[in-house]
Amino acid sequence: MVRDAASDTSDTLHEGEHGGANAATVDPAKAATTNSSPSIQQDRGANHNHHSTQQHASTDVPETGAGGRNNVSPNDDTTTSPPGGGGGVQPPSSTEPPEAGRTKLETTLIMLALCSALFLAALDVTIVATAVPTIVQEFASPVGYTWVGSAYLLANAALVPSWGKLSDIFGRKALLLGAVAIFWIGSLICALANSMGMLIAARAIQGAGGGGIVVLVNICISDLFSMRTRGIYYGVLGMVWAIASAIGPVLGGVFTSKVTWRWCFYVNLPISAAGFLILVFVLKLHNPKTPLREGLAAIDWLGSLLIIGGTLMFLFGLEFGDVMYPWKSAAVICLIVFGLVTIALFFIVETRVAKYPVIPLSLFKNRANVAAFAVSFCHGYCFISGSYYLPLYFQAVLGADALLSGVYILPYALSLSFVSAGTGVWMKKTGQYLPPIIFGMAVMTLGFGLFIDLDASYNWAKIIIFQIIAGIGTGPNFQSPLIALQSSVEPRNIASATSAFGFVRQLATSISVVIGGVVFQNQMQKQRPQLLAALGPQLADQLSGGSAGGNVAVVAALQGEPGRVAKGAYWNSLQTMYIMYTCFAALGLLLSPLIGQKKLSKEHKEHKTGLKSLQPTDRQNEEAAAANGAKVEKETV
Template structure:
């Protein structure tokens, strides 16, 4: 017997001696064990017990441990046995601090530009619409970017699995740069809208691929710190967007909203080209294109666009019960259903594996992402409306006044990343986030036409404390509960869910607000007259802000109070959705974050291996379910030898009882009680 085997046996005996109160501790694992030996040792130690961190009831449960549970524990213990990937000289996976800083600079620039272009256009829209004499442009310049962004996100993850992360990140940079250049040079509203759509495709790739690349570069345990930095950059860019857009429009030209992207995007491109050193597969272009799930891509793009078009038109361009709106929403939703069925049953290399939704923890994580996206976007969209329509501020000042939310968001995002890297815990930031987000948005309900500025700042800070931690924590939670091979598709799915949530949220929030405004139409008509009241109560949420500022003071006060009162039920709705997050996050299981790192294998061969592995796992699950069904169908059946032995034992007991002398009934009862208590 080798010394390694002796150590394994000693560890098992020591753990067994402490049962039933012993729990698994990674510090007891033997550093010399192989993975197979560690797995056998773990199975022996953990039979009938639960992992650390579970409830006492679960710890004393007699339910048998599944092989997947034991494999998770074995993987965690094996990870603790290995040396951290951060070497003594500060290198991470062989990369120096300087090189990592340069790579992160490029990744942050990419995210900064993609986030900036979502909001920079908002304060420039009136100037652009006036220059091109297009009222429709006011809506579609912003919508084209968001629609293309949402529809393209799912495909970027799978394409990067086939062709590699670095080439696709560079392609996304080029697409975004081309869209920015065409938008800056646009000489018609149609040209500008088309350019914004191109920007949206590139921007979707930038945000998703940056998150995927970070997952490839860094081990799970310290990955959160880098995601936190990305979240902070996103918050800063989003808050600076309206300020820069208004300044460019007022003092230079709205075209600088797009010109500013060119040098920054160029810098990011060349840094990534020369410094990003992740493995790139040599996938032949033709074979790679054939491997793309084109039908799935068509279904998800078409379904997403139809659904979002329907939500955009509803109540603005056409009534909600009109044929155009209903057809777009119903057919769009049905197309997304067909997409899910195709990905589940038909796709060879699915862009969104439906197995992601099969696990309780993964489904809970995606639910948390949806609720977070649904709630947080309302602060970016409706707080500026409050400041402009109710408090009479300019678009630029409204951007300045929402800085408290952005500042708190940025600080907590970075702090959350550092916390996860330090402790390896991703659930506490989610608890913390939903608590403060629910509290903050609940306080927004108190905003009225005369709320103090101190209240406006403090309430935003509280909400921002809740929004920030839930940006990056779910990414870590999802990646911790998936096979590393699925990091690309899983991260893209998370981005798609978040983007879909934000798009749906804005529409639902506006419907709630608009319905409340219509209820106050009689009150507004009495003060302003029917014609003026129609301009305020009709159309979109922000369509009448400039008209309000031209009203006399007494009429303006009536409208401001009506606006503030109409926003309150909307804040109640968002508070309820934030509170719902407390229930959904309970689905997510704790999991120890690994210190070891395995870079995801990409390329066509890797896709074939992954497809074979998924097929084998599906077959194993079907076989397991069939076995369970058979065991339930015959619950009393026992092996023949077992039944024979039991029958013989019963016969011996009867024979012994017949030969035994009579015992008083009370004595027998006492013995029975003693045996029962013992």
């Protein structure tokens, strides 16, 4: 698979460099940048569309929707010749795509810079996991145990929806460079922090930049490569994310024990700086040069404020629950309820007020899009449980330390990584994304179901094989639902759709960690009578309810019958938790066929950003007017 992936990547790097027999010629004066629109009419394309295209070889993949109907992708820009005009499908007037204007070295450098930025953004989610105890001890601040990690994730999730629309207004490159710079500044402050408050604030700055990196890297891939080709690059990004998530705790433990925990942040500085410089000189995307005043006026400030505030309140409520306050406390209930109400207000504003909405609600009018979001939610909800709760199993039940638990999870991370990359190769060769989605959710359901069969013994055959199966099932759905979503939306909404996709996945992971913890804690509380009988009241209190997750070291110190009872209680609780995750994976499997299949064209269209790109085309205005006219006529009748 690795050999095939390398071969296909090489082919992809050269795609479009030689034009081909099907390439359309154009006036060089029009060969500026490329984009896509729902359709192009030959007699009006040059006047009414803000982009140009290059037609490559077509694909033979049938377009089949969830109900068996043929689907036409809004990104499929072909026109049919009139009768007697030569027949067949004629390519639109177009220019040479950016793929043809880049050398293999330039493409390699761009991908290296994008992958390194994404790697660091993913690494900083988990690298502090093994460093936090030392940090808390140095600053003598127990509250930091939760907030060093949470500050990054909260800022990341809250700002994700806004990055896409800002890149539509001001351009991808400027926003990506800004996100990398913010991440670099946050990392520097983290490394130099002299108090817990300073570190937590710096982690929030890091999270803001990291969220922008994750979203904008995905958006840039959609601007750089054709729909058919980009799958392989998204597969590489999924591989990078999985590897970074897996080695984060190990790397953090090495830095903390061998040098200092500050190197968890120092390591970001040279790598992100090098990536920044590469992007400055090599990344070539459309620059709209939007005037600052016009750009600021176009931002959906009210919508942005509502989605950021609502997300933060909701996630704060989840974070506080049973950690700082009881779940039934007024603080937790108010945060969750007001957060959800604020998010509901956000959708009302996006529908009725916003001129350029952060998340266009038209994205949710298509059943296939809703299914793609739902599958992504289920996938993210389950994926994070492997990375987050398997180490708890290794430490509490099998007695591994933090470093060893990071090593033990490698079968899951590596299988996930290689399958993610292999899925990109599959989509490039076949033009199909639905089979990997269904296959992935089916195998994920099987893999997480097998986790229920793990026990308190060192059965390495089970531990390794079950992780590999779960990883094989998890890998395909990092990029496949995103490709499905992008193939179904108007080109001017791809950035917003990608941001919304990232937002849904981020919410899923945040909610999953909390709900998984609640299930685990409730089960530990139910087993308190057994713990009380075997361990006594003091130890039983430490291992019951909300205290259980933070006291795995206590379990490791227990010997004989008390140790067996404690490990059994932990495993029974984790087993119940994985029953829940298996149900969510099965739900994702049931929803997968609703996504349907559309043709993935090899035609590349680079999006022209700026305020003009956000305006509907004449064709779209005509279709909207026709739809409104039909609605009025129907109501009159």
